[in-house]
Amino acid sequence: MDGRALLALQDIDAALDQLRHRRARLPELAGRAAAASTVRTLRDERSAAQALVAAAEAEIAAAEQVALDLAAKRARLEGQLKTIISPREAEALMHEIAVLDARRDELDDTELEALGRQEEAEDAAAIAERGLPAAEAALADADAALAAATAALDGEQDERLGERSVAAAAVTGRDLEEYERARKQFDGVAIARLDGMRCSGCHLDLARADLDALRALPDGEVGECPQCGRYLMVRT
Numbered sequence: 001m002d003g004r005a006l007l008a009l010q011d012i013d014a015a016l017d018q019l020r021h022r023r024a025r026l027p028e029l030a031g032r033a034a035a036a037s038t039v040r041t042l043r044d045e046r047s048a049a050q051a052l053v054a055a056a057e058a059e060i061a062a063a064e065q066v067a068l069d070l071a072a073k074r075a076r077l078e079g080q081l082k083t084i085i086s087p088r089e090a091e092a093l094m095h096e097i098a099v100l101d102a103r104r105d106e107l108d109d110t111e112l113e114a115l116g117r118q119e120e121a122e123d124a125a126a127i128a129e130r131g132l133p134a135a136e137a138a139l140a141d142a143d144a145a146l147a148a149a150t151a152a153l154d155g156e157q158d159e160r161l162g163e164r165s166v167a168a169a170a171v172t173g174r175d176l177e178e179y180e181r182a183r184k185q186f187d188g189v190a191i192a193r194l195d196g197m198r199c200s201g202c203h204l205d206l207a208r209a210d211l212d213a214l215r216a217l218p219d220g221e222v223g224e225c226p227q228c229g230r231y232l233m234v235r236t
């Protein structure tokens with residue numbers, strides 16, 4: 001097993017892992033999400049307000065239609081009133097007219113109330129509408145910032161992948177298989193360095209006797225950390 005070649009590969013893989021980590025936590029991702037949320041909220045507010053305007057308008061149109069019907073009916077009754085001589089019949093007609101007038105007053109109130117709601121909703125829609133251009137511009141900026149940050153990471157990743165294929169070519173097929181297996185088992189770090197008395201994989205100090213045994217290995221030979229089980233290079 002060529003420990004130095006594996007370490008070179010391990011360093012590149014660690015850099016690639018680091019890149020993936022950075023990609024998942026790009027501040028530009030959070031910035032873009034916040035900008036998109038602002039735009040979404042404003043659009044939702046505008047749609048909700050527009051729906052309220054439409055509902056109020058429909059209510060007003062319906063009330064106006066009923067008012068027209070009432071006016072026609074009232075005119076008819078007034079016509080009848082002119083041709084009637086019996087006071088009892090006249091009284092009945094006047095009562096009917098009074099009922100129509102009361103209904104008309106109610107309608108006017110309903111219409112006024114709907115007009116108020118329409119105006120309020122129009123204001124709310126206008127406020128959302130006014131806020132949208134700036135929010136959409138901020139979202140476009142956030143998109144561009146995210147694209148630039150992602151492109152920078154893509155560039156770094158391509159570079160590392162190029163290095164990796166060179167480093168992997170220097171390792172035998174069997175060692176590569178074993179390395180990949182150990183990487184899966186040991187959370188991405190298959191082979192560690194001895195850093196003073198400490199394993200760079202598990203960050204624990206080795207016992208004196210273990211150190212002596214590892215140091216007695218021939219140059220370039222790969223040992224194993226007695227603590228974490230990772231491959232361990234004593235002299236790199």
Ligand SMILES: [Zn+2]
Binds near residue numbers: 203
């Ligand atoms: Zn260790």
